[in-house]
Amino acid sequence: MSSSFLRAAHRVRPTFTGRVAARNGSRRNYHQIYDINAAKGKQFLDEQQAIHHHAASTASMWYKVSLYVALPLVTVALIRSFKQETEHISHVIHHAHDEPDEDLPPELPYQNIRRKDFFWGDGDKTMFWNDLTNVHRS
Structure with a gap:
């Protein structure tokens, strides 16, 4: 590297004493930087x-x-x-109790597929299962 580059880099970067850096943490002491x-x-x-x-x-x-x-x-x-x-x-x-089964939506083959039982309850109902709104006829 050229010496002019090193001198320019030295001028741009301010120098801090250890005491000032420890006291201010990451904050810079702008007064010290721009004294020149x-x-x-x-x-x-x-x-x-x-x-x-x-x-x-x-x-x-x-x-x-x-x-x-x-x-x-x-x-x-x-x-x-x-x-x-x-x-x-x-x-x-x-x-909920007045509707006959014919009025309920049909259970299609791709709904409620269980390849592995859930580890809670009876193993068939999801975690968000609601007996009032979810219908499971087997």
């Missing part, structure tokens, strides 16, 4: 401060949107779907 060119350093630090301020205000805005908009909407949707599902379940329970 104070005007550039001040410009960079002002830019970093503006970025930090913008990030803080944006995070605050999204926190408020989540808290005051999304949470009430999710709550309203939850209540509405709960009411609809309880109505549907009561309808299914009411008509």
